Amino acid sequence: MKSYSFDQxxxxxxxxxxxxxxxxxEGKETSFSIAYSGKPSQGFWIEEYQWVDIDPDFMIxxxxxxxxxxxxxxxxxxxxxxxxxxxxxxxxxxxEIEVTSNTTSYYINPILASNNQKxxxxxxxxxxxxxxxxxxxxxxxxxxxxxxAALRIFDFxxxxxxxxxxxxxxxxxYRPIPYHEHKVTRSFKPSVVFAxxxxxxATLAHEISHFWWNRGDPLTTEKWLTESFAQYSExxxxxxxxxxxxxxxxxxxxxxxxxxxxxxxGGDRFGRYGDALIYEKGPYILSQLENRLGxxxxxxxMVAVNRDQVATTGxxxxxxxxxxxxxxxxxxxxxxxx
Ligand SMILES: [Zn+2]
Numbered sequence: 001m002k003s004y005s006f007d008q009x010x011x012x013x014x015x016x017x018x019x020x021x022x023x024x025x026e027g028k029e030t031s032f033s034i035a036y037s038g039k040p041s042q043g044f045w046i047e048e049y050q051w052v053d054i055d056p057d058f059m060i061x062x063x064x065x066x067x068x069x070x071x072x073x074x075x076x077x078x079x080x081x082x083x084x085x086x087x088x089x090x091x092x093x094x095x096e097i098e099v100t101s102n103t104t105s106y107y108i109n110p111i112l113a114s115n116n117q118k119x120x121x122x123x124x125x126x127x128x129x130x131x132x133x134x135x136x137x138x139x140x141x142x143x144x145x146x147x148x149a150a151l152r153i154f155d156f157x158x159x160x161x162x163x164x165x166x167x168x169x170x171x172x173x174y175r176p177i178p179y180h181e182h183k184v185t186r187s188f189k190p191s192v193v194f195a196x197x198x199x200x201x202a203t204l205a206h207e208i209s210h211f212w213w214n215r216g217d218p219l220t221t222e223k224w225l226t227e228s229f230a231q232y233s234e235x236x237x238x239x240x241x242x243x244x245x246x247x248x249x250x251x252x253x254x255x256x257x258x259x260x261x262x263x264x265x266g267g268d269r270f271g272r273y274g275d276a277l278i279y280e281k282g283p284y285i286l287s288q289l290e291n292r293l294g295x296x297x298x299x300x301x302m303v304a305v306n307r308d309q310v311a312t313t314g315x316x317x318x319x320x321x322x323x324x325x326x327x328x329x330x331x332x333x334x335x336x337x338x
Contacts, residue, residue, distance in 0.1 A: 001032055049177070050115035052083070074099045076111050086112040086121075088191040091134035091171030093123055112173070134171040142198040146174050149201040153208050156240050161233065161302035167211055174198060187211070201241070202234050209233035215311040221265050221277060222313060228264075228282025229302070235283060254284040264336050265313060285335045292331065293324060 002019045016034070024030060077096045078085060085097040099111055114121045124135045124143035133150045135143040150170055158166035171191045176198070185195040185203060187210035196203050209230045216225030239247035258281040261273055268274060290298040301323045310316045313336065321329040 050119040052113040053111075072100070074111065076113075078113060082115045082117050083113045084116050086114055086136055086173060088112070088136070088171055088173050088193060089188070091123070091125070091169075091191070093136075131168045133169075135174055136172070137174040139174075139198075142174055142176075145198045146172055146194065146204065149198075149204050150208065152241070153201070153205045153237060156205075156237055157209065157212075157233070160236065160299050161306065162212055164303055164307060165212065167208070170208060170211070172204070187214075189214070202238050205237040206230050206234035212306050215309065216313075217311075218269075220269050221267055221274070223269060224264060224278040224282040225310065225313065225316065227278040228286060229305075231279050231283040232286040235287070251284065251287050254280050254287070257281070258284040263338060285332075288335060289332055292328065297324065 002021045004016060004018045007015045007017070018032065020030060075096070075098050076085060084093045085095065087094055087097050089099075093116070097111060116122070120138045121136060122138070122140070122143075124137065124140065124147070126133050126135075126147045128151060131151060131154055133147045135146050135150075137143040137146070150172060154167055154170075167190070169190050173191070173193045175193065175195055177195055185207060186193050187207035189211040192204065192207040194204055194207065207230075210226065213226050213229040213233065216222040218226070235247060235250055238250065257276065261276055261281045264277050264281050264285060267277060269278075289301075293301065301320060304319050304323050305316060308315070308319050310319055317329050317333060320332055
């Protein structure tokens with residue numbers, strides 16, 4: 001590298017900037033190392049949590065704007081004996097970790113280190129009927145709750161849209177932290193970072209569903225192929241566990257909101273309506289499609305979307321036509337444009 005600078009006043013975090021000797025050309029690699037020697041309170045967490053959280057996606061590397069053509073591998077190790085690294089991908093606690101990017105997805109897991117002596121974080125490993133759930137948690141009760149929920153979610157998804165590609169393993173970092181301090185709940189197969197209260201099984205279902213629903217350009221509203229399908233999977237799970245009435249209440253709410261929104265596709269993913277479109281209008285449109293097709297054909301359609309690894313709305317419409325008819329495709333296209 002040519003030089004580096006460190007701006008302690010930068011917001012929201014102090015920022016380290018590294019300049020390389022020359023621009024990296026395509027296919028070329030470089031490596032550099034960073035030693036972090038601060039206290040937890042000097043890292044990304046307030047001290048009481050006893051965490052160090054180094055998130056390569058959003059905090060270290062500029063992948064968000066260049067994720068189409070940027071790959072990286074990070075090796076992390078610790079020299080503080082009180083801390084352990086949490087390898088959420090493998091579901092293990094260790095002194096060393098290697099994180100590899102998986103372009104074009106920017107959903108890789110953060111590098112997390114925890115002072116297990118102080119915050120009591122443990123690894124709870126459960127196996128039942130060939131399925132395995134590993135939960136990292138400070139609380140044994142929560143770990144059991146999360147495990148039970150995850151197993152029920154496995155069973156439901158595996159018997160519906162995931163039946164051709166069932167899930168039998170996941171690891172969950174259960175880290176409930178007040179929303180205003182840190183709101184990241186995320187998923188990167190086969191792991192989930194779950195930051196809400198443990199009884200929020202709907203969110204856990206949403207995140208686990210991303211093991212399948214993880215496609216479509218994340219920088220455009222095509223991301224509805226990821227988020228609207230995950231949100232609708234979550235709602236299907238709620239219907240499965242809590243009944244039709246609760247499900248219908250949610251749909252009604254979504255219908256009210258969807259009415260006021262511009263068309264699902266073509267807008268600015270990061271604009272005023274970006275999130276509402278893919279988390280509210282998209283799932284509402286999917287509920288209309290389910291109504292039109294009936295439950296079984298709708299689930300068959302979801303299975304086919306996974307089988308064909310659909311990554312664009314155009315492809316999705318072709319699959320829909322294959323599974324149903326040209327008329328239904330046309331009707332659905334109208335919903336997308338409305
Ligand atoms: Zn999601």
